[in-house]
Amino acid sequence: MRALAITERDLRRFSRNPIVLIASILMPLVYLVIMGNSFQGELKHLPIVVVDQDNGPYARRMLELLQAIQDGPHTLDMTRSSDQRAAIEGVKNGFYKGALIIPPRFSEDVVKHVNPQVGLFLDNTDSISAAGVSSVVSRSMSYLKSGYVSVRSTLAQSQFRPVELYKKIDYDASLVPGIIVMAIFMGTTFTGAFSLVMDKFLGIHESYLSTPLTKMDIVAGIIISGVLVTTLLSFIVMMGGMFMTGVKLAGGLVSFALLLLTIVLTALGLLSMVFVVLGRADHPRIVGVTIGFLNVIFFFPSGAVYPIESLPGWLKAFARVNPEAYAVHALKSLILKSTGFVAIQGDILFLLVFTAVMLCIATATFKRTM
């Protein structure tokens, strides 16, 4: 089969440039390390300053609750101060994320039920930290009158007891499906259409355009080599990512086969799509700009780092036709939830249709002449 000769040529060329392959594997893994540790899910060690102007029993109770949060989940790093002005200045100067001012007669107001209030000055230029501090303080306020009681002995008191359906998943582990998709996309940036563009740029394509190779031979040959390389490197990234985050693949051979199917289909779909976009480009600079653009518009609304449900309406609508969103969903289901085919059948169907359409367009629009 003539197309396989093109595939063989590309694979030999890639094997002579291992640096590109290594960089393509390292990049998603570095992304996992940086991104996974930058957004840890839970906020920790937010510095706040507390000024207790009350010194009453409920003020002390409030401080005890905050201290408990500091010692327990380490959400806060609390500093005590007696100078309200200096505390607020400290927030302004960036030493603290918030200043909690417990006013005089706070305890008295609590006892008399006359709307007791505390002041919380927040550095709202950092909205994530500000929301975190605010949440912790308001929680402490709500527990203020609950007393030191055991949950078991106060049957009348309602409790919130979250039940997690899946084993606890750290934020970095939840990124693994996303970085696999990223690795697949990385593969499309230096295989597939990029090989063709480089051939055109170097004039090499003239040599195979003057042979009996058909349009389909050329497109298929280039895409097959891309799929092989991309699948290999995304598997290495997947294993690396799972090792680094402690995620284990459950479900045995069936899960593994479904995983392979998802990765191959995603690679095929993305390579075909990039071929449609870049099949007529003739300069690597065009590839650089286009790939950067495509990466942003497909990766971020894919659900890899942020839930699709929380996106604005127009971006949610785009996510419905975004192949990476289906790939991420399928990979999350297989890797993090250990589900079977039923959970991913919609994703597989979409990826199949998407790939078929893109392959047809890529072949139809590919120019066989110079």
Next chain:
Amino acid sequence: MAYAVEVKNIVKKFPSVTAVDDVSFNVDEGEIFGLLGPNGAGKTTLNRMLTCLIKPTSGQANIRGLDVVKYPVRVRRNIGVVSQAMTSDLDLTAWENLDIYGKYFDIPKTRRHETIKYLLETVGLANRAQELVATYSGGMRRRLEIARGLIHKPYILFLDEPTTGLDPQSRRVIWDLLNKIRKETKLTIFITTHYMDEADFLCDRIAIVDYGKIVVLDSPSNLKRSIGGFDIIEMLLSNYTPEVEASLKAMQFVKNITKKDEYTRVYVTDAAKAMPVIIEDIKKMHGSIDYLAIQKQSLEDVFIHYTGKTIREAEAQKTNFILGAGAPRQFPGGRL
């Protein structure tokens, strides 16, 4: 019997220029046919139409009777192509380059490997077969590409400026290689070049092209004969007066006189007989000869005769045309 190449009124227009303008010619089987002309004359465009890389705007071209537009796949099986740009894969070895190219033509493995061995021997690269092409010189790469063009045993080999950018020794090696291949295989070779000596050395027939048209087509010897078949006596005269020129022109065997730089070129029917008479005449007119050489007519003279300019001048004019100016531009650092 069908011609190896048959071109009828072929035209190729690009948005801003007509690159090939109503060209017709035939190439016989086993012939080495050359398209000679300056860069930008339309040679590569014509070559690409014949090798199915671009489609003609109008007209027809047949390769061994097969229309290049209607039957491109069959045409490609009949031709080998060596492009102007170096198109061998730098990341592959010579063997891999040939092996993969052979697969494009569905050549069975055993036959493919035998052919590769033979071709690598023929082009003198057998001992470097397993080295990456990235380590090759320009001449070696070109020889590899000629071998690649022959992997499927084509009937016609198209070479577009095969020695451009090569040093004189490498050019000579390529010429000898092409002559050897032609002798051994009776291959038809279609070559485009802007080197006069290359066309003169290799080609059975030459078509001189300029501005997309064939100006003249014939064998190198006939072309030279067609402009008189003259010898040229080139002289540097220290006292070249109008009287001297008039006296020379009056001689029966003097056919033309031109000036090239400081040199006077006298075109005569037979230099051996004419030279003593001319020297004597100049002495009588009190002229003195500081330098004298006899030259045979070259294709450069043919080119000048038919186009009115040297090939270098033709290329310079085209460069200026591309830059959008009729005359050479003045740049702060000097003339372009």
